[in-house]
């Protein structure tokens with residue numbers, strides 16, 4: 362696994378979100394076409410800024426032994442052909458809180474990621490002033506779909522299910538990928554029916570999303586960071602907040618309509634009957650009830666939309682998920698329960714980077730691409746062995762990872778010549 366000295370050491374964990382930028386569309390920065398520049402794409406969301414950049418020069422340091430190892434692991438044989446050069450480089454994935462755009466700009470500046478370009482954008486002045494670059498705007502939905510399609514086709518262990526604490530990676534048949542429902546849970550939620558590359562329709566959405574959990578949770582618990590709120594939920598008991606079927610039916614199931622006594626009849630419903638104030642409730646319980654309410658609701662609405670269009674597979678992305686087991690289990694449960702096991706919820710390892718990755722890929726569209734894929738042949742599992750499932754892969758981000766630490770994923774890019782296949786290899790730096 363490659364280590365990078367570029368891992369940012371910004372401490373964002375101490376920063377509470379205090380405002381909201383209105384600009385949400387992914388953008389790309391157009392580079393000069395000199396050799397050693399890093400391509401950079403940004404997705405400036407309501408809560409988080411996602412950044413994907415390519416550093417080519419680092420890969421040129423790959424030594425022959427490593428090249429050989431990569432090829433062996435990928436099963437690439439040179440046969441009679443000459444060894445092809447590895448043009449390669451790395452794709453880096455980093456995120457910042459949107460309210461901390463200044464730190465993001467510092468980061469871009471410190472890495473010298475900024476280069477010239479054209480276009481206009483709402484953050485244009487800030488970028489122009491601080492970095493001397495112009496931004497080109499890309500459509501957010503286009504980018505989300507391009508990012509998701511790319512990941513699902515290119516990264517073998519990108520998608521996984523999560524049910525009752527069990528993670529299982531899903532092998533995607535790239536010839537049988539479409540149609541599917543993409544549910545991106547950011548600040549708000551977009552539901553997109555994807556029929557192919559660039560073929561999609563945003564069929565629904567809900568304003569009850571990640572921003573709702575983080576915003577309401579912050580007000581109700583005084584938590585200072587999203588991860589702190591999520592961590593609290595792990596020690597919560599939602600039974601003190603939620604009204605259960607058993608609370609209404611004298612401790613009994615309502616079996617005639619298939620509801621057990623422990624089913625939540627009304628999220629937060631118990632707080633109306635008590636003569637209690639907010640301070641009388643445990644923040645842990647509030648956080649869990651809120652998380653469950655929002656996750657379940659999104660799972661249910663997603664399934665109803667999948668049902669509308671006869672879709673069996675639903676992929677969930679967006680940073681609300683945060684690789685958090687309870688969130689994924691709740692979404693999966695809702696999908697399974699309402700579909701009677703017919704539909705399946707799947708999650709993506711690069712959950713929150715779809716838009717930024719899609720924006721990055723639009724370099725191809727702008728004719729600036731010399732990196733992009735023509736055909737993907739093989740990938741091997743990312744990073745360190747993941748021990749909790751049947752298929753090995755890297756650990757997903759967990760709560761031990763500080764909110765402050767930008768999550769960095771490296772993706773090595775190998776470009777065999779002449780016109781042949783392009784290979785992506787990804788590594789997490791956890």
Ligand SMILES: Nc1ncnc2c1ncn2[C@@H]1O[C@H](COP(=O)(O)OP(=O)(O)OP(=O)(O)O)[C@@H](O)[C@H]1O
Pocket residue numbers: 385404405406407408409410458546547548549550570571572573574575587588678679680681682683713764
């Ligand atoms: N460190 C964090 N700080 C703030 N929110 C976080 C953090 N980690 C995860 N989240 C969750 O992720 C959500 C944002 O997800 P994401 O970055 O995918 O969307 P966005 O692009 O900001 O939103 P939108 O697309 O709706 O504009 C937040 O609303 C919150 O629920």
Ligand SMILES: CC(C)(CO)[C@@H](O)C(=O)NCCC(=O)O
Pocket residue numbers: 385407501547548549550551565566567568
């Ligand atoms: C407005 C966007 C697309 C911005 O990312 C997102 O926050 C969202 O899908 N919100 C939900 C809006 C709705 O459909 O009700």
